[in-house]
Amino acid sequence: MLRPDVHDVRRRDFLRWLAASPLLASAGGLAAFEPVIAQEAPRRVFDDIVQSAEDALDIWDLQRAAEVTVPTAHYGYIMTGVDGEETYANNRASLERLRLRARRLVDVSNLDTRVNLFGREWPTPIMIAPCGSQRAFHAEGELAVARAAASRTHLQTLSTVSSTAVEEVNEARGEPVWYQLYLAPVGPGSWEGATALMQRSRDAGCPTIVYTVDLQGGSNRVSLERYRRVDDRTCTNCHTPGGRAGGPKPNLRGLPRGEPDPGLGRSTTWETIPRLRDATDQRFIIKGIMTAEDAELCVRYGVDAVWVSNHGGRSEGSGQATIDALPEIADAVSGRIPVIVDSGFRRGSDIVKGIARGATAVAVGRPYLWGLGAFGQEGVERALDILTREMQITMRAIGAPSLADLGPHTIAEP
Ligand SMILES: Cc1cc2nc3c(=O)[nH]c(=O)nc-3n(C[C@H](O)[C@H](O)[C@H](O)COP(=O)(O)O)c2cc1C
Structure with a gap:
């Protein structure tokens, strides 16, 4: 165009x-x-810049469109990593560096991309990662994402700090989503608040808690600040100074405040895990694991799945890519519980690389946020369709008709 x-x-x-x-x-x-x-x-x-979702040929087309449609500071909130963006960049660089080994003359007339998670079968291993404040990117926010996830049958996890309440999202999704839990610094810092929040998601039918542990040390979001400085709108028209738009986030409204719990926040340790896990009968997953040692601890503490993540390069400035952390984690877990991975996955071939390196499923954040920001529900559907189609083409092209055919042998070691 x-x-x-x-x-x-x-x-x-x-x-x-x-x-x-x-x-x-x-x-x-x-x-x-x-x-x-x-x-x-x-x-x-x-x-x-593509003018409609259907014109987008790849995820980057959606990114460029979102850069135009999403207000500058809000676009900065999507884009930001930490420090000089080293971890963000390495998530991509490591995925791009990996090469796939292509086998020939394999019958690829039938493709099997199904994945089974806790007895529920999904058509693809592509999941929707929890991302906060989605109405900052499009007026329909989480509801548009939920409708897209439903129309394409993708597993969706909702953030604690979503801009729409979990009950409404579940209604739009047509079934309960997984629920991501923050305790501190965002989220309730009291035990009473934490258990009430889990209970609320349980009452809404959410079968799974995804407890995010990678922001406990804080994060240095330099790029976000740079974007903010070039946005000429008055943030305080909507946000309280240094705070959130519209008061407490919908999922946190009405929660008991309770006494601040010293075990929740900067000082949380593994000892809190059984306490949290036993406070609910929902499945309990930990998101933000980057080492074999911590994956081993997840198994030891009875966690139901490990979610490998550096928050899309927005937690620690370690420079370590999730695709590079994945093999040691998959080895440590050794099939005992599912392993989910995210951070930097933008191509169907990236999804294939994630599965080949030991993930059960791969989640994406920014790809669907760019789709949402640019074109609402249709943009999210387009992002999911692009990733699915690219994954299918890659699997056929490398002679791997099923996810079970992917493994370490799929990756060409440099
Ligand atoms: C704008 C934005 C908001 C996010 N909010 C949350 C959140 O509320 N809870 C959470 O666990 N992770 C959050 N994440 C991290 C995502 O769940 C996921 O780990 C990350 O986006 C994956 O990397 P990718 O964006 O490169 O695909 C957020 C990420 C972005 C980009």
């Missing part, structure tokens, strides 16, 4: 550069460059 404004500006820039260049005279004047100028036009097609 051509946008004349962009095209004209680029063409003008090129001509201005050319006029000032000594090349012009030595090459025989402007006429010598006419073919180059004429050729320049079609290239604009690749630079352009």
Whole structure:
């Protein structure tokens, strides 16, 4: 899709550069460059911003569209990692560095991408990661995501700090989602509040608690601050100074405050896990694991699944990519409980790499947020369709007709 404004500006820039260049005279004047100028036009097609979800060819098309539609500071909230973005960048770099080994002459006429998690079968291993404040990206926020997840049958986990209450999201989804739990620094810092929050999600029918443990040390979100500084809107029109828009998040409203619990917050340790796990009969998963030692502890403490994550590069500035942490974790867990991974997965081939390195399922965050921000429910559906289609094509192309055919042998060691 051509946008004349962009095209004209680029063409003008090129001509201005050319006029000032000594090349012009030595090459025989402007006429010598006419073919180059004429050729320049079609290239604009690749630079352009897609105008509808169905025009998006890959996840990056959705990202570019969201950059235009989502308010700058809110877009910054999606994009930010920590420090100089080393962990964010390495999540991608490590996935891109991995190569797949392609087997030939395999019958790939039937593809099996089903995955079974706790007795429930899903058509693909692609899951929706919990991301807060989705109405900051599109007016329909979590409801649009829930409808998209339902229409494409993907497992969805809802954030504690969602901008829509869990009961409404479950209604839009048509079945209860998994529920992500924050205790501190966001979330209730009291035992009473924590158990009331879990109870609320249980009453709403959520079968699974996903307890996120990777922000306990805080996070240095430099990029978010940079985006904020170039957003000329007045944040305090909606946000309290330094705070959240619209008061407490819907899932936290009406919770008992309780006494701050010294065991919840910066000082939480593994000893809190049995206490939390035993406070509910929901399944209990820990999100944010990055080492074999902690994966082993998850198994020892009776956790139902390990979720390998560095919060999409927005928790620690370790530089360690999740795809690189995955093999030692999968080895440590050794099939005893499912392993979920996220952070940096943008291509169907990335999903294949995650499964090959030992994940049971792969979750995505920004890919569907970009879809949401750009085109609402249709954008989320497009993101899920793109990832699914790319995954299927990759599996056929490398001669792996089922997820069970993927393993360490699928990866070409450098
Ligand atoms: C804007 C945004 C908000 C997020 N909010 C939460 C959250 O509330 N709870 C949580 O456990 N993880 C949260 N995450 C992390 C995601 O669950 C997931 O780990 C991460 O997005 C995966 O990386 P990816 O975005 O590169 O796919 C958030 C991520 C983003 C980008």
